[in-house]
Amino acid sequence: MDSIDVKQKKIHKEYQDLANSISPKSNIIGNCIRAFLVGGTICTFGQLITNIAKNYYDMNTEEASTITSISLIFISALLTGMGIYEKIGKRAGAGSVVPITGFANSIVSPAMEHKREGYVMGVGAKMFSIAGPVLVYGISASVVVGLVNYFFIR
Amino acid sequence: MAQNRLGGQTISFIQNLPRITSRASIVGKKEGEGPLAQYFDKILEDDLWGEKSWEKAERRMFIEAAQLIMKKAKKEPADINYLFGGDLLDQIISAAYAARSLGIPFYGLYGACSTMTESISLGAVMVDGGYADHVLCLTSSHFCTAERQFRFPLEMGTQRPPTAQWTVTGAGGVLLSSSGEGPCITHVTTGKVIDFGIKDANNMGAAMAPAAADTIRAHFEDTGRGPEDYDLIVTGDLAKYGRELTIHLLKKEGYDIESRFIDCGCEIFSEEQDIHAGASGCGCSAVVLAGYLLKQMEDGQFNRILMASTGALHSTVSSQQGDSIPGIAHAIAIEKKG
Numbered sequence: 377m378d379s380i381d382v383k384q385k386k387i388h389k390e391y392q393d394l395a396n397s398i399s400p401k402s403n404i405i406g407n408c409i410r411a412f413l414v415g416g417t418i419c420t421f422g423q424l425i426t427n428i429a430k431n432y433y434d435m436n437t438e439e440a441s442t443i444t445s446i447s448l449i450f451i452s453a454l455l456t457g458m459g460i461y462e463k464i465g466k467r468a469g470a471g472s473v474v475p476i477t478g479f480a481n482s483i484v485s486p487a488m489e490h491k492r493e494g495y496v497m498g499v500g501a502k503m504f505s506i507a508g509p510v511l512v513y514g515i516s517a518s519v520v521v522g523l524v525n526y527f528f529i530r
Numbered sequence: 531m532a533q534n535r536l537g538g539q540t541i542s543f544i545q546n547l548p549r550i551t552s553r554a555s556i557v558g559k560k561e562g563e564g565p566l567a568q569y570f571d572k573i574l575e576d577d578l579w580g581e582k583s584w585e586k587a588e589r590r591m592f593i594e595a596a597q598l599i600m601k602k603a604k605k606e607p608a609d610i611n612y613l614f615g616g617d618l619l620d621q622i623i624s625a626a627y628a629a630r631s632l633g634i635p636f637y638g639l640y641g642a643c644s645t646m647t648e649s650i651s652l653g654a655v656m657v658d659g660g661y662a663d664h665v666l667c668l669t670s671s672h673f674c675t676a677e678r679q680f681r682f683p684l685e686m687g688t689q690r691p692p693t694a695q696w697t698v699t700g701a702g703g704v705l706l707s708s709s710g711e712g713p714c715i716t717h718v719t720t721g722k723v724i725d726f727g728i729k730d731a732n733n734m735g736a737a738m739a740p741a742a743a744d745t746i747r748a749h750f751e752d753t754g755r756g757p758e759d760y761d762l763i764v765t766g767d768l769a770k771y772g773r774e775l776t777i778h779l780l781k782k783e784g785y786d787i788e789s790r791f792i793d794c795g796c797e798i799f800s801e802e803q804d805i806h807a808g809a810s811g812c813g814c815s816a817v818v819l820a821g822y823l824l825k826q827m828e829d830g831q832f833n834r835i836l837m838a839s840t841g842a843l844h845s846t847v848s849s850q851q852g853d854s855i856p857g858i859a860h861a862i863a864i865e866k867k868g
Binding site: 391399401407459462464466467478484486489490492506 | 582583678682683684685686687688689690691692693726727728733736739740771774775778779
């Protein structure tokens with residue numbers, strides 16, 4: 377039996393190599409450049425909001441960054457609802473996923489999709505199906521950092 | 531003694547050759563903008579088709595395709611002995627709810643995207659065995675319902691890799707009858723579940739190609755036929771790279787099918803439609819068979835074709851648990867006879 381298994385494994389390995397060689401890879405350099413440009417544009421726009429808040433509305437840094445986050449999340453949610461954000465994401469990849477706008481998109485899109493299953497078990501339960509892991513590990517990590525800070529650094 | 535068996539996986543029909551006496555196909559908007567648009571009976575204006583959800587729209591496509599097939603054959607639901615069908619959704623709800631409306635004795639099948647030829651295989655056995663005069667075989671899929679079940683929400687801004695495939699929105703099927711006019715089902719080769727260890731759910735063509743190659747090889751061995759005996763060899767939804775892999779695997783077995791081999795997933799959309807590797811879904815081989823291929827046979831372009839719909843038998847759970855993707859393919863031989 378063992379020899380058959382080894383032979384089978386070899387065939388599988390050969391096939392996987394063949395499949396890899398035939399299937400094209402994503403264009404990593406092109407994707408990186410687009411991600412850089414789009415991500416950079418989103419962040420520059422965020423900085424613009426921060427500067428306006430600080431210079432024209434007399435806010436301190438903390439208030440200005442809160443306003444920036446709120447504005448970016450609102451715009452992203454609106455564009456998601458209008459079906460525009462997915463079109464940006466298709467080309468921009470990580471450029472529109474990594475900024476806070478991508479986070480908003482990952483919450484609004486399942487919420488829209490599952491509305492037909494009702495507001496409790498649909499929207500309520502499925503809203504965080506994609507962003508949930510980010511929240512779990514983001515909050516967990518912040519607790520660890522907080523504890524380290526409290527016991528060792530303070 | 532099973533007299534109608536040939537070799538390990540094939541049966542041939544002798545008594546009451548099942549004939550395809552009627553056919554219909556309904557497709558979505560994007561499919562209706564593709565190169566095969568003229569062959570489809572009905573094209574939806576949008577994905578919802580006036581329904582409250584995509585699932586309901588898919589169900590309605592299934593029902594209306596069934597009604598269209600019966601109307602063309604001048605049959606009522608009471609004349610149909612069995613409905614064989616399925617779709618991609620959990621618990622095959624499109625087919626089951628459609629069967630609720632149609633009121634025809636129903637066998638629900640799940641063979642992922644191989645369900646079309648799976649349905650025809652079983653329906654043909656019913657007709658040939660003398661258990662039925664008219665059997666409806668029908669499958670459907672919908673881009674939006676499949677996408678949300680297997681992948682991400684539609685509005686989510688994600689990038690699709692070049693090997694990704696686009697699920698066809700469409701429902702198609704045929705009526706198999708013991709008498710009447712139309713091409714016959716002469717052979718059925720039932721596929722084995724084959725898994726060569728591909729894990730990438732964005733490369734289904736590569737996962738299913740070994741199954742397609744294995745079933746086509748088994749068909750040739752069992753029947754003593756070769757590629758040259760067919761005007762056309764068709765697979766369901768291997769798409770561009772799966773098709774290449776199948777050609778390669780069969781070459782190793784000594785069969786050169788390249789010159790007469792098409793894949794439904796490569797035919798239904800054009801390059802400009804930005805669908806990446808090609809199409810997929812139960813509806814893919816269903817509408818290409820019911821719309822395009824059978825019309826070509828009617829017009830005398832092909833006299834004998836071998837069709838193998840291909841399915842990937844994984845789920846989101848098996849993928850998340852790290853399992854590879856098993857594939858299956860069922861082949862049917864369709865032939866024009868006087």
